[in-house]
Amino acid sequence: MDFLGAYRVLRVSDPDGPEPEPGQFAMLAAAERWGGGEDERPYLARAFSFARNSGGESHFLLEDVGPGTRRLCELRHGDALWLLGPLGRGFRPPLEGGARAILVGGGVGIAPLAILKDALGDRATALLGFRDGARAQGAALMRDARVATDDGSAGYHGPVTRLLDEELRRDARTVVYACGPAGMLEAVRAMCEERAVPAQLALEAGMACGFGACFGCVVRARDGSYLRVCVDGPVIDAAALERVEEHAGAPA
Amino acid sequence: MSVSFCGLQLAHPVINGSGTFDAIAARTVFGADLQAEFPFAAYVSKTITLEPREGNPPPRLWEAPGGLVNSIGLPNKGLHGYIDQDLPLLAGLTTALDLSASACRGPERRSRPVPLITNVMGSTVDEFSELVEACDAYAQIAAVELNVSCPNVKTGLDIGADPGQLEHLVRSLRALTQKPLIVKLTPNTADPPACAQAAQEGGADAVSLINSLRAMALTPGPSGRPARAWLGGGGGGLSGPAVRAVALAQVAAVAARVTIPVVGMGGVQSARHARDLLDVGATLVAVGTESFRDPAVGGRIARGLHRAPAS
Numbered sequence: 001m002d003f004l005g006a007y008r009v010l011r012v013s014d015p016d017g018p019e020p021e022p023g024q025f026a027m028l029a030a031a032e033r034w035g036g037g038e039d040e041r042p043y044l045a046r047a048f049s050f051a052r053n054s055g056g057e058s059h060f061l062l063e064d065v066g067p068g069t070r071r072l073c074e075l076r077h078g079d080a081l082w083l084l085g086p087l088g089r090g091f092r093p094p095l096e097g098g099a100r101a102i103l104v105g106g107g108v109g110i111a112p113l114a115i116l117k118d119a120l121g122d123r124a125t126a127l128l129g130f131r132d133g134a135r136a137q138g139a140a141l142m143r144d145a146r147v148a149t150d151d152g153s154a155g156y157h158g159p160v161t162r163l164l165d166e167e168l169r170r171d172a173r174t175v176v177y178a179c180g181p182a183g184m185l186e187a188v189r190a191m192c193e194e195r196a197v198p199a200q201l202a203l204e205a206g207m208a209c210g211f212g213a214c215f216g217c218v219v220r221a222r223d224g225s226y227l228r229v230c231v232d233g234p235v236i237d238a239a240a241l242e243r244v245e246e247h248a249g250a251p252a
Numbered sequence: 253m254s255v256s257f258c259g260l261q262l263a264h265p266v267i268n269g270s271g272t273f274d275a276i277a278a279r280t281v282f283g284a285d286l287q288a289e290f291p292f293a294a295y296v297s298k299t300i301t302l303e304p305r306e307g308n309p310p311p312r313l314w315e316a317p318g319g320l321v322n323s324i325g326l327p328n329k330g331l332h333g334y335i336d337q338d339l340p341l342l343a344g345l346t347t348a349l350d351l352s353a354s355a356c357r358g359p360e361r362r363s364r365p366v367p368l369i370t371n372v373m374g375s376t377v378d379e380f381s382e383l384v385e386a387c388d389a390y391a392q393i394a395a396v397e398l399n400v401s402c403p404n405v406k407t408g409l410d411i412g413a414d415p416g417q418l419e420h421l422v423r424s425l426r427a428l429t430q431k432p433l434i435v436k437l438t439p440n441t442a443d444p445p446a447c448a449q450a451a452q453e454g455g456a457d458a459v460s461l462i463n464s465l466r467a468m469a470l471t472p473g474p475s476g477r478p479a480r481a482w483l484g485g486g487g488g489g490l491s492g493p494a495v496r497a498v499a500l501a502q503v504a505a506v507a508a509r510v511t512i513p514v515v516g517m518g519g520v521q522s523a524r525h526a527r528d529l530l531d532v533g534a535t536l537v538a539v540g541t542e543s544f545r546d547p548a549v550g551g552r553i554a555r556g557l558h559r560a561p562a563s
Contacts, residue, residue, distance in 0.1 A: 040317030206313045209544035212277030216313035
């Protein structure tokens, strides 16, 4: 476990595990003492995007926001973890070889962009937004990221979508990859739609299973149908959505 | 370990609860891993209705102490979508998890078919009749489970909560098929054993219980306002370990009342919990919510039962 300001990086050794694609996720639970926390929770496993994977080690970005994340944050070196993954559909790389990519992350949602940046290298520009300076330390997950904070304590003072706006004004021939709070994702979606920039959004939703069985994690698609975030996503083409709804319901 | 249930020979006594395991999605996600050892001895489909249903608006889930409140709303492709698209994929399920004595002795493990039980729900006798008649026409469907936890469109009462209505429904459907009819009882009634008996009088071959307990979840209102319902569908159903003791009591009471086989379920997480339900009179045990946490748990429970047979 590494500390990264307000976040922690959970490092999981799984030498025989399949290699995740950027944007895929895993369901995690502590192998012992999963339950009996606040409100006698957690019960369900929790979904986390892979933040990095190399040499048989997977990294996940944690923020202590509820009984599940708290228990995971308490794990010590050598403790056992229950992991089911990799799951879901990840990011699709830019179509033309060499096309530019802009990665837009917010808060703990920067996690899947780190593994994507590992894959895309210098072709990707990372723009990361955080609430405050303690969280902005999470930007250390990536090299060469531009940072914005809501309180101005690090980097640009304002929403990260302002940085995206600047980038798109300069050159809109790009693909945007985004993950973060629903409000940020909706702003990114609207901005990209207006400029006809293709965008892929990694969504979050409360999930019981993570593999298509419970139908609990749906979001409404533009055509009126429901998409399951776990198997139709978590990365969904922005064009498939009318708007990104608030989903404060992820069990924490 | 092999179990006879309504004329079906099952490899072991563990099946899934309707709507808690999607065999098609699981095959896509887990591929050969799960194919080689399908965790259940029979597969119960999610609830099929005449017309396609989208399901309830999100949010659909709430984590409760030791459980889950869901308001999924029975999304499904409708009868024709199920027959055309899902049935061919569900008909060929097999399991190598054969715990019969001969299979354990032999070096090679036999693969056995996993019978398909189709769960249906209508809001009137006519709707149920159309569903059951359709199922009757397909040899791939081994049995039909009736989800009677739906409100009667005229009275607003759950059909399965009223012994009179339930007996009438089952009697009407009994005339339409020779296939085993399993009635999935609702726990949201004053007298589950009376409902089970009514199902038996109507001609049911088995009953299954418990369905989820009616429940709700609240989220704090904006500054100082009263809390409001969290789930998009308003109310929901509680499942998971939180309901296990209730399930045990209801399964015991129902098994003591009826002579037809009982499928017991509710909060089963381990072979011990499954054994408890068998000990109070269940013939089969279904695993539901726990499969969300671990899709392979059904197989582990079946193996655990095999290692520690009834005393």
